[in-house]
Amino acid sequence: MSRSSIIGPPAQRSERPARWLAAATLIGIGVSAVIPGAPASAAGEATGRSGPAPVVTRAGLDPALVAGRGASVAFLEQEAEHARTNGTVIGPDRTAYTLPAEASGRSAVRLTPGQHVEFTLPKAANAITVRYSIPDAPDGGGITAPLHVTVNGKARQTMTLTSEYAWLYNQYPFSNDPDADLLHPDWWITECSCVPAATTPFPTIAKPFRPMHFYDEQRLRLDRTYRAGDKIRLTAPAGSNAAWTVIDLLDSELVAPPKVRLLAANVLAFGADPTGRRDSADAIDRAIAFAKRARLTVYIPPGTYQVNRHIIVDDVTIEGAGNWYTVIKGREVALDPPAPDGSVHTGVGFYGRDAADGGSRNVHLSGFAIEGDVRERIDTDQVNGIGGAMSDSTIDGLHIRHTKVGVWFDGPMRNVKVTNNIIVDQIADALNFHTGVTDSVVRNNFIRNTGDDALAMWSDKVADARNTFDRNTIQTPTLANGIAIYGGTDNTVSNNLVADPIREGSGIQLGSRFGAEPFAGTTRITNNTVVRAGTYELNWNIGLGAIWIYALERDIDADIQVTGDHYLDSTYNAIMLVSEWSVKDLYSIDGVKFSDIRVDGTGTSVVSARVSGGASFANVDARNVGAVGVNNCGSFHFPPTGSEFRLTDLGGNDGGGTTGPWLAPWLLPNTITCDDRPPVVPPPPPSTW
Structure with a gap:
């Protein structure tokens, strides 16, 4: 739905603006620093005889803290900051327009070419999902870059990462152009505490303005099923055209064999192409029309259509x-x-x-x-x-x-x-x-x-x-x-x-x-x-x-x-x-x-x-x-x-x-205690009640 500036000018113009501007750097509150360059394996995860024990989380938390809440899913989540890496942990941080702020759990691992992050499988798996970010193209529109996937140092597969579906900028409804001028110069913005079009001279706004939506994810079926304890290493290869690759998390899953339905209107019989080279829309339409007349299910077998x-x-x-x-x-x-x-x-x-x-x-x-x-x-x-x-x-x-x-x-x-x-x-x-x-x-x-x-x-x-x-x-x-x-x-x-x-x-x-x-x-x-x-x-x-x-x-x-x-x-x-x-x-x-x-x-x-x-x-x-x-x-x-x-x-x-x-x-019942910009006190991590 449209998100124009219906919120209007902020109430705080007469409410201690100087104090809040002094605290503006605390938008990332509630977090503690990690030493730049420290390996994630130094971040305190448990270690077994053969290396770090796998840390499985739900929404970046100990699953016990969210028991009974949320979806039951087939995969297990592992945050990169708990894995072993020679890269750099970024975050935790909640400051808008930053890579850690948009990461699950507000932390991730940054790899430069040649660096890796390695996860230990907590259960048998034959498929993974990687949530990641790579840079945008200088003029917007995204780039592609390789990511090598190895298991126990062998069986290398390569994922082609992309930022073509990420990196939005500016004001709603956003732009793919990092050099774009304000889309709505008549809207209030906090960066100048003003409505730019109403000021003389027009304020200078740093570009790219409000970058966001950095992450994407990809799924990969592995070459076979691997056991609990096997090591999945993600490597940004030397020579990659991505100056950095941020890995947020890895989901691992044991995917069941494909489902087969024999008594059905199979789209292949109506001309659909499972290789994806030809458009299959008309073939699917024909299968639907036949299935409705014959009272059958339409079945779309494995393939890309x-x-x-x-x-x-x-x-x-x-x-x-x-x-x-x-x-x-x-x-x-x-x-x-x-x-x-x-x-x-x-x-x-x-x-x-x-x-x-x-x-x-x-x-x-x-x-x-x-x-x-x-x-x-x-x-x-x-x-x-x-x-x-x-x-x-x-x-x-x-x-x-x-x-x-x-x-x-x-x-x-x-x-x-x-x-x-x-x-x-x-x-x-x-x-x-x-x-x-x-x-x-x-x-x-x-x-x-x-x-x-x-x-x-x-x-x-x-x-x-x-x-x-x-x-x-x-x-x-x-x-x-x-x-x-x-x-x-x-x-x-x-x-x-x-x-x-x-x-x-x-x-x-x-x-x-x-x-x-x-x-x-x-x-x-x-x-x-x-x-x-x-x-x-x-x-x-x-x-x-x-x-x-x-x-x-x-x-x-x-x-x-x-x-x-x-x-x-x-x-x-x-x-x-x-x-x-x-x-x-x-x-x-x-x-x-x-x-x-x-x-x-x-x-x-x-x-x-x-x-x-x-x-x-x-x-x-x-x-x-x-x-x-x-x-x-x-x-x-x-x-x-x-x-x-x-x-x-x-x-x-x-x-x-x-x-x-x-x-x-x-x-009680209605004492005035109005101070909605007090100093922020970062709380400790949640724990069992």
Whole structure:
């Protein structure tokens, strides 16, 4: 969705700007330094008799800290900073526009040509995924570079890395050109604390301006199955044209044999080319038409199939041999003239019919990969992996990469289940329920490296209702939120794991914005874990919360229940309730109920309130809190009667940090404690409660 500067000029112009500018270098707060040049093996991992024991993590944490939260996946994650290397550990750091800030766990390993990082397999594996970054071309557009993969010093395979799908610059919707001038000189920017177009002389802005979206990932099937304890070494070879190669992590997996379906409409029988040399779109269309007449499943066997447009699906089942084997891959194609919907490109994607035409029903897609070719964000383009409207349908076991949005549904539509998918390296969202999607479930999906909200419900004109986002893992959205709910009725966000949002967003956001319908019924935010969130909002020049409730366009006064969440190692705040400065006297947030919450580490406060209204708190336990437990600014009128935001203590709110109990009696019900730019105190790493 569009992210123009609706946030407006920041409230802080009259709120101690000099103090915050002095603290601006602390955007990377909550971290400790690593000696430059130190090998990762010096970073404290356990060591066995034959070298370092493998350190397996989930979202960069000990898996015990996130048990029961997030997706159950077939692979094991190993962070490069815990492996053995002769390269250099970078980070940990949370400063926007830096390579460690966008890495999982906020650290990675930098290799120069000739250097390596070596992982020890924790279990048998025959396939790996490498998350990496290499430099952009000097003028943008990316480069390619080799990466050698050896196992136990033998069986070398070579991956060809690329930065063609990375490296965005500038203001929304971003540019591939590192030398581009400001895209919106009429927007407020923190770099000059001004609106550049309104200044004389026009300020000089350093280029490249706001580089971001550095990482990409690739999968590789190994030459055979290797045992636990075998060593996988990734080497940036001598002579590589990449001045450096950053390795973030390695996922290892034992991939099952391909699935075979004999009684099916096999696309090869209709002329599809599994080598990818010829376009197979028409052949797949013919297989679909035959399968519908014969009441058969469409089967796409192992291979790479070139598809450069949408495949329209309705009342059909399409099944691949598994997403490691069946790949539907396409180029982005320019449209001249543009399509009626405003698209100036098309590309590979499986689309239901438009909701205005009745939508599609009974669509079942499973067991294949979709590989797009999207390198820039154009919001009018329909270049998503899955799109249109599909009721009574399932999307299961896909791997979607390099599309604009992995799954974007334009309703009204109902009863879709999106399960067990991997969605990575998107220019925008991973999934968006847009306009009247109801009675639907998104469960057990793994999402990494999106360029906007990873999972979103956007009640644009028609409310999304009775939907559930459950047991998904979300890592490193480079912009915006892990999970965002924009209005809607009776929706649930439960048992998810969200880690490392980078900038201008939170782990979880509930917002009245983007023209969304109001919140109604009961919104349940239940048993989620949010890690290393509470990011920096560069438009406001303040820190956000791991969960962020935002009244921008209307009041938020529905029944919102936040229960059982864990907020770990928040860069700034754990909980934020806020309205934008220009509408602070128009809209309020009232009646939100927080209960059974654990807060383990904040750079600043447990609660930051910059709005009128109120919330209640029961059994909210906190420790390692960096500043006063509650930053209560209300709506900034500072009346003698106290803040316009009320905190109701329902009991059991324990713990705190450097300033004592987080919900001290003197704070209640509405003591003004307004200082939302206090010194940041980096918390220790999260630990077992």
